[in-house]
Amino acid sequence: MQQERLPPLPSRLGLACYKCFKEEDTSLSRCTGCHRVAYCSVECQKTDWKMHRPMCKALSAIENNPLAAATLFFSLPNEPTTDLNFLHNQTEAHGSNILNMCQLSLKRKATTAEQNLVAWEPRCMVCTRTDQLIRMEAAKNGAPSEPPARLVPCPQCNLSFCCPAHWPAARALHLRPCEDTPGAAARSHCALNREVRGDVLFAAAMAGAHHASGELLWAPERTERAWRSVARAGASWDEEFSADLRSSVPVPAERPMAPWIRAASDNLTMPMTILYALERLKDDDAWTRKHTLTVHILGAAVKEVQAAMVFEEILHRLPEVKTLKLVFCGPEVPGARVPKIIPMETCPDCAAHGRRRVHEYVADTYHGYVHNQGPKFAPPDLCIAFNPGAAQESAGTWPATRAVLVARKIPSVFTAYGREEADGEAALLRAAGAALLPGMGPGRNPWGSSKVIPAPNKVYGFYAVNGWLAGGFK
Known part of the structure; x- marks a missing residue:
């Protein structure tokens, strides 16, 4: 696939x-x-x-x-x-x-x-x-x-453009700190463009080695001895994954890990955001010790299905959970017109300790899935919609789903690529009756991908996969 x-x-x-x-x-x-x-x-x-x-x-x-x-x-x-x-x-x-x-x-x-x-x-x-x-x-x-003058690229980043006579006006905008910088250290629009340029070259090198699209599908095989908060102060992509990734690739000690971390975060953002949402939405840590933890992924499509192996990171961080059940539900779930329940392979350590990962694939809207389940429907520990774009691109398919989540009081979180989409999504959630919890959006997602992409139809700004939390409620 x-x-x-x-x-x-x-x-x-x-x-x-x-x-x-x-x-x-x-x-x-x-x-x-x-x-x-x-x-x-x-x-x-x-x-x-x-x-x-x-x-x-x-x-x-x-x-x-x-x-x-x-x-x-x-x-x-x-x-x-x-x-x-x-x-x-x-x-x-x-x-x-x-x-x-x-x-x-x-x-x-x-x-x-x-x-x-x-x-x-x-x-x-x-x-x-x-x-x-x-x-x-x-x-x-x-x-x-003579042919008219063409736009010229910035000589430093080569990704932003300007009319030749407009560089004096553009320079201050291009070189000032950008509010879309992921993490704590603000960097300029030009510096982020250079980072993007490096990520493009990295993806080109990875294409064929790991995935035809150039994505890095990686998750550490180590299992944590006990649950550690992912909402704690100081937690970061580098702290959590750099050492494991360096030993896994391996990358020479003198080479920076930043490009690898950014590439890995583009998929690891999904399990890490799930863990963060569970921690923030639950009243205590009893969920970390459940025999079976169930998460429903709404609006799932090819990306979530192809990156299925990264979700084992949830099991690796929750050593007391025996079974992780993931339901991938969305009209674009490939090849799942008839719902499929598939036991997935796990790493040797998980297998040795009897930890299982079970995936269910349902090609339907979530409200359709709930309706079809009827009295058999069991509320999950969390529903999550990754970058659904409901505020801008696919609004028609989501109102009934939002209504079901609110009416049944299912712990839920929606993510977004950027601020504008997050604000729009939050407004729709509130209009559906959701009481958004403080700190769960709209705002930055600490476990959004650290790999940024220049925003489409813009001259300034960036977005990232799950870069923002649109809202969490229960």
């Missing part, structure tokens, strides 16, 4: 080959149709043309559409600005307009890869212009004999 690797960020930005993703020691040529993607060779371009052609034609058609020009130039600033609210509203409106125009031309919904081309289109940090808008403005003003 391998996922095809989507073009990584540099490929979406035209900084790496859009087919083979090569970026180091290679000469790239832009597609002459859309000017958005680049290729390292004629062979890569020919191989990718069948997939790229529909979106290429859709993007190219925009430049010859007078109505499109009028729409896209509306409210475009004449001077650079560092007003982030204005910039984000502008980029979100522009991205939405471009995507709608492309989908009208495609006569279908854009694929994830096609949507990514729009969402991460390079934009000037302080005026939001794209190369396409610069070309359209030049044509509008009389088609100069």
Whole structure:
């Protein structure tokens, strides 16, 4: 059940080959149709043309559409600005307009890869212009004999862009501490971009070694002797996992573990967030000694299923729990139209001590699952929804589920990628009658992934898997 690797960020930005993703020691040529993607060779371009052609034609058609020009130039600033609210509203409106125009031309919904081309289109940090808008403005003003100036990337991070004349205004914004920095030490937007750049190269090196997508699926095999709070002061990804990961990989002592920790956290965030939520939502620690601990994962999809092995970390941190039962419930759970209950393999230590992990897969909404269970339904110790996007993308599938959770008083927590989504999700939970507990959102998740990604349709800011807690209630 391998996922095809989507073009990584540099490929979406035209900084790496859009087919083979090569970026180091290679000469790239832009597609002459859309000017958005680049290729390292004629062979890569020919191989990718069948997939790229529909979106290429859709993007190219925009430049010859007078109505499109009028729409896209509306409210475009004449001077650079560092007003982030204005910039984000502008980029979100522009991205939405471009995507709608492309989908009208495609006569279908854009694929994830096609949507990514729009969402991460390079934009000037302080005026939001794209190369396409610069070309359209030049044509509008009389088609100069020389090609119009293109956006230039920051020479330090190579992931943020600017009109050549706007760098003085952009520099202060780009180099100031960023509020989306994970952990305690604030870093600049430029520094975080450099970290992202390193993570992309790390994922490219890992692709094929651990997972086709470049993800690092790892969890330590050690078992803790006793439960230790994950909500204690000072607990961190580095403290909890660095030594085990270094001995497992292994990484030479002189090499930093940060890229490995960030990569591992992208999946380990799920069991660690579950443990954190259980600790914060329960009145005492009796749950750490239960014979069977049951967790229902709402809105589960491919990511949760493919990363199933990392959930054994819950057993490893709860040595008195004998059975961990996980129910993966969601319309997108692969291959589970008929519910499946599968005993999973455990590590030798868990097997020797009779500790079991049982997974149930249900391709249904959670309220549908509860209804179908009828009197057999047993409330779990925790329900958790990882990054459901209910506030923005999939609101129609969640109201009935939120109502069931609140009505049955099931301990629950929802996570989000970023602040905006968390705030929206929290509002929906409150509207459903949930009394959100202090410290459980909306706010940062101490066990959100430490691997950040530049926010789509933005010129500033980042998001992370489970980066925020939208709300916890019981």
